[in-house]
Each structure stands twice: as C-alpha cells, then as structure tokens.
Amino acid sequence: MKSTLYKSLLIIGATGGLLLGGCSTPLSQKTDELGISTDGAYHGEGKIYFDQLTKADTLINYSFGPNPLEEQSHEVKIPLRVLGDKSEQARSYKVTIVKDKTTAEAGKHFTPLKESYQFRAGEYTDTLRIELLRSELSAEVEEPVQLTIKLEGTTDLQVAFEKQNQYTITFNNYLAIPSPWIYLGPYYLGDYHTLKYIKLLEAYDHDENKFWADENFGAKFAEWMLNIKNVRDYFLAHPELEVPPIPDPSAYLTFVE
Structure with missing residues (x-):
C-alpha cells in the first residue's frame, strides 16, 4: 500500500x-x-x-x-x-x-x-x-x-x-519565403532575399504576423509602404550587400519628405 x-x-x-x-x-x-x-x-x-x-x-x-x-x-x-x-x-x-x-x-x-x-x-x-x-x-x-x-x-x-x-x-537559422511574398513581391517587395526580409521585419519587432497583418493592407497601408520605402533607401545606400531592389513605393503613394 x-x-x-x-x-x-x-x-x-x-x-x-x-x-x-x-x-x-x-x-x-x-x-x-x-x-x-x-x-x-x-x-x-x-x-x-x-x-x-x-x-x-x-x-x-x-x-x-x-x-x-x-x-x-x-x-x-x-x-x-x-x-x-x-x-x-x-x-x-x-x-x-x-x-x-x-x-x-x-x-x-x-x-x-x-x-x-x-x-x-x-x-x-x-x-x-x-x-x-x-x-x-x-x-x-x-x-x-x-x-x-x-x-x-x-x-x-x-x-x-x-x-x-x-x-x-x-x-x-532558416527564414522561409512567406506565401504572401509570392503574389505581393512583384508589386511591392521585389525578388525575395533573406537579408531584405529580415530588414523589413525590423519595424515589426521581427514578428512575421505583424508584418503581414490585414490592417497593413487597409488602414495602415501608408505606414506599411513607408517602412518598405525606408528599407529600399537602406539597400540603395548599401549596394555592396547585393540585395535585389525593391520597387519604388512612390508609384503607389506620394511621400512628403
């Protein structure tokens, strides 16, 4: 017992x-x-x-x-x-x-x-x-x-x-290509590159869910595009990184300097 x-x-x-x-x-x-x-x-x-x-x-x-x-x-x-x-x-x-x-x-x-x-x-x-x-x-x-x-x-x-x-x-240490990139990439992000994606995630606490949140394609679309523009400017200033270019966001929005 x-x-x-x-x-x-x-x-x-x-x-x-x-x-x-x-x-x-x-x-x-x-x-x-x-x-x-x-x-x-x-x-x-x-x-x-x-x-x-x-x-x-x-x-x-x-x-x-x-x-x-x-x-x-x-x-x-x-x-x-x-x-x-x-x-x-x-x-x-x-x-x-x-x-x-x-x-x-x-x-x-x-x-x-x-x-x-x-x-x-x-x-x-x-x-x-x-x-x-x-x-x-x-x-x-x-x-x-x-x-x-x-x-x-x-x-x-x-x-x-x-x-x-x-x-x-x-x-x-793997960062998979997110499925939304496949259909949004040609318009907003350009060709996929790991370093590019990591840089894009910085403004979203490196949280993929925050980056792809529905509100970024609605109420926060302008903010989302501004973050993309900042990343585009960063890689334009660092060509030695050889990251594929991001399309110019000004084709969709007007940014005030």
Whole structure:
C-alpha cells in the first residue's frame, strides 16, 4: 500500500498536479520508510526533474531566421524542480547529452555543457540555461539541428522520474519565403532575399504576423509602404550587400519628405 501511494504521488507530481517539493512540513513530522509524511508530503532524499506540465512541454523549437543578424546566440531557459525539503546549501546536479538523439555539435551549435550545475539554496525551483549559437547554422537549410539532454543524479540530488527525463531543443537559422511574398513581391517587395526580409521585419519587432497583418493592407497601408520605402533607401545606400531592389513605393503613394 505504501509503495502504491509513493508511486502515485510521484506520477501526480510529474504532471504538475501536485507540487510535492513545495511543502513546508518539518522533517520532525512522522514519516514512513519511503519519506511520505502523515500529510502525504514527500520528505525523502532530494530528487530533481524537468518541471513541465505535459510531455509536449519538453520540446522547444526555435529559429534564428527572423531575428536581427546581430543576434548570434539565444538562451533557452528550462525550469527545474526538486522533490523533498529545501536545502540550506546549493546542491549539485548533472546534465548530459543523449547522443543518439542529438545532431547539434557542442561548441559549434551550442555552448558546451558544464561538468555540473548548482541548484540554488532555499528553493524548490531553479532554471537550467542552454545557450544556442547561430554563426554555424546555414540560412539556406530548413532542417533543424537537435539537442536532447537528460538529468543525471549526484550525491546531492537523484533523478526523480527516469521515464520523463529528457528535454529536446530543435533550432535552425532558416527564414522561409512567406506565401504572401509570392503574389505581393512583384508589386511591392521585389525578388525575395533573406537579408531584405529580415530588414523589413525590423519595424515589426521581427514578428512575421505583424508584418503581414490585414490592417497593413487597409488602414495602415501608408505606414506599411513607408517602412518598405525606408528599407529600399537602406539597400540603395548599401549596394555592396547585393540585395535585389525593391520597387519604388512612390508609384503607389506620394511621400512628403
């Protein structure tokens, strides 16, 4: 019965239904040999896990493509949680690469992992930070590289859930030709070029949805065309970039200098 209760509590904790580590019950309260106290809280040895509500939350897809060229790295923040009581001291844990599920290369596509990490003192939650690198990702390749990691136990913290102990990040540097470009390009944008598209997105927080919003072809059409004109002027001033020209927006609107 005790074993069944213990397994059930761990399963609930893994799916976010019960935050077993977030209990303030003192260790002096009576517990059984499995670390389960009379109020149902876990007080055994510290155990660490990826703090996700569902299995789908352990997959992150990221693209550098739409972002400014100055952005050469991106930090992925992965939430962690521990079972058991808080510790007054920082506790070590390890993160390793699942090699048969990883195509990304350390030092080339992401900053190499540390030998060990520290889970902060006095807390039930912490954040693992993984830095992705852009420079070696081709802007012409759509297929993302993949990095899959897992937690490994130490004398400070054991792994809580062996079957839910992987986290995958897929990422690329690809910016696909948006479908509206196919029919609007000849009139407003000219031939597609990745650098041109990135520059056009700057005025829209590098958000493709904002750039192609319906209002830009209605109430905000003049503003949209002015942004296109500014990008056209930029590339006219930088012919060394060899970006295909943008048609002159003044054919559609009169701009006041």
